[in-house]
Amino acid sequence: MSGGPPKALPSTGPQSLRDMPHPLAGSSSEEAVGGDSTPSPDLLTARSFGDKDLILPNGGTPAGTASPASSSSLLNRLQLDDDMDGETRDLFVTVDDPKKHVCTMETYITYRITTKSTRVEFDLPEYSVRRRYQDFDWLRNKLEESQPTHLIPPLPEKFVVKGVVDRFSEEFVETRRKALDKFLKRITDHPVLSFNEHFNVFLTAKDLNAHKKQGMALLTRVGESVKHVAGGYKLRNRPLEFAAIGEYLDTFALKLGTIDRIAQRIIKEEIEYLVELREYGPVYSTWSALEGELAEPLEGVSACIGNCSTALEELTDDMTEDFLPVLREYILYSDSMKSVLKKRDQVQAEYETKLEAVALKKEERPKVPADVEKCQDRMECFNADLKADMERWQNNKRQDFRQLLMGMADKNIQYYEKCLMAWESIIPLLQEKQEAK
Numbered sequence: 130m131s132g133g134p135p136k137a138l139p140s141t142g143p144q145s146l147r148d149m150p151h152p153l154a155g156s157s158s159e160e161a162v163g164g165d166s167t168p169s170p171d172l173l174t175a176r177s178f179g180d181k182d183l184i185l186p187n188g189g190t191p192a193g194t195a196s197p198a199s200s201s202s203l204l205n206r207l208q209l210d211d212d213m214d215g216e217t218r219d220l221f222v223t224v225d226d227p228k229k230h231v232c233t234m235e236t237y238i239t240y241r242i243t244t245k246s247t248r249v250e251f252d253l254p255e256y257s258v259r260r261r262y263q264d265f266d267w268l269r270n271k272l273e274e275s276q277p278t279h280l281i282p283p284l285p286e287k288f289v290v291k292g293v294v295d296r297f298s299e300e301f302v303e304t305r306r307k308a309l310d311k312f313l314k315r316i317t318d319h320p321v322l323s324f325n326e327h328f329n330v331f332l333t334a335k336d337l338n339a340h341k342k343q344g345m346a347l348l349t350r351v352g353e354s355v356k357h358v359a360g361g362y363k364l365r366n367r368p369l370e371f372a373a374i375g376e377y378l379d380t381f382a383l384k385l386g387t388i389d390r391i392a393q394r395i396i397k398e399e400i401e402y403l404v405e406l407r408e409y410g411p412v413y414s415t416w417s418a419l420e421g422e423l424a425e426p427l428e429g430v431s432a433c434i435g436n437c438s439t440a441l442e443e444l445t446d447d448m449t450e451d452f453l454p455v456l457r458e459y460i461l462y463s464d465s466m467k468s469v470l471k472k473r474d475q476v477q478a479e480y481e482t483k484l485e486a487v488a489l490k491k492e493e494r495p496k497v498p499a500d501v502e503k504c505q506d507r508m509e510c511f512n513a514d515l516k517a518d519m520e521r522w523q524n525n526k527r528q529d530f531r532q533l534l535m536g537m538a539d540k541n542i543q544y545y546e547k548c549l550m551a552w553e554s555i556i557p558l559l560q561e562k563q564e565a566k
Contacts, residue, residue: 220246222317222332224310227302228259237261238302240309244332250324256333262287264337265309271327272316278514279322280469280522282315283461284308285454304450308458319521321514366481367474368512374519375470382463389456392448399445403438410434429555440547447540455533459526466522473511480504 226241244256265284272281285308296302316322330340410431417427483501 219248220244220317220323222313224306224313227306229297236297238297238305240306242313242332250329251333253333258332258335258337260331260337262305262309264331265312267337267341268327268331269312272322272325275325275327276322277472278469278511279319280462280466280515280518281322282312283458283465284312286457286461300450304454308454311458315525367477370516371470371473371512374515375467378463378467378470382460385456385460385463389453389460392453392456396445396448396453399441399448403441403445406434406438406441410438426555426559429558433551433555436551437548440544440551444540444544448537452533452537455529459529462522462526466519469515469518473508473515476504476508476511480508 221244223243224240225243227238228240230237230239239259239261242256242258242260244251245254247254262284266287269281269284272279285305316325316328322328331337334340413427413431413434417424417431420427480501483498483504487498487501
């Protein structure tokens with residue numbers, strides 16, 4: 130909408146992963162494993178959860194949950210301070226210059242990926258490579274495998290969205306380019322994902338196919354192991370803060386889905402109205418040829434309707450190209466977060482299963498077995514990473530929707546102002562004809 134794409138949050142700088150303090154440092158293990166722990170305040174407050182009418186599982190309601198009295202109060206509530214703008218960024222990635230490739234077996238689009246960085250992980254200060262959609266899909270799968278505890282940004286749907294027939298049309302390609310650009314910027318601004326080896330390969334390798342053919346790296350087996358733990362086990366002590374996250378994501382996706390469906394119906398009705406307007410205006414023009422004194426006013430009405438048609442077309446294009454893609458991205462985002470939450474629950478289930486197995490043994494145990502402690506460490510890492518990514522996601526969401534809603538309001542104001550000006554322009558003409566009589 131207005132003001133360009135949402136401004137991404139800055140990255141943390143060229144800091145080595147081993148030098149980064151884990152967000153869990155200083156926390157007790159009891160808090161992470163889901164015992165009788167108190168939910169983290171920063172997850173259960175209004176600052177973390179943007180859906181203000183969500184009732185939390187413990188029966189409490191965050192402060193400031195009243196529904197906004199007007200759209201302006203909603204925008205005020207979505208204000209996000211730009212405190213991070215001053216931070217130094219050391220990695221910049223852009224997606225542009227889509228090109229169509231016609232081969233014997235297939236036709237596809239590639240995009241130019243330009244990377245500029247001062248990080249020591251990059252041999253050169255600047256790279257430029259071309260990637261197609263399936264390369265982005267490969268990257269996301271690799272990130273999910275190697276970083277199972279983190280939220281991986283969603284890709285735009287692989288198939289053509291409803292209402293778009295030609296996936297090689299300029300409109301569809303540009304919409305996808307924007308989505309792919311945002312996908313990479315989300316990764317770039319993440320303090321862990323941006324240092325991932327697969328991301329580095331994606332940005333720098335001239336021949337990505339050679340890396341695709343390689344077997345799964347040892348690191349990626351960590352993610353693979355998560356898929357096979359405690360399949361049918363039901364959690365007994367799921368922490369309240371993660372239960373709240375699950376309920377919030379369900380409600381959030383449901384509301385966005387409803388808004389998306391209604392918005393699509395509104396756009397469809399606007400397009401139908403636009404067709405009628407385009408037939409309606411010329412009728413006044415042809416009628417003016419049969420009238421003498423009314424010819425000029427009728428031509429004015431015809432031109433007025435034409436201007437209203439142009440304004441409506443611009444509004445519809447803005448809704449289709451800017452508003453709907455953001456809704457779809459965050460619906461997919463909620464699915465990604467649910468996937469990470471499910472993996473966290475699987476690790477907790479594995480930990481509880483191991484504890485039960487140890488408790489059933491009769492012999493004396495001087496200490497907790499090593500495999501149980503290892504599983505507990507994995508669960509603590511999941512808890513810390515999931516909470517950190519949830520807060521980052523909420524910050525991005527508030528910023529994106531603030532800009533989206535302000536842009537939508539601005540575009541609607543512009544539309545009605547253009548229609549008002551068009552109709553006001555013919556009033557003096559009609560008054561002149563009346564005075565002449």
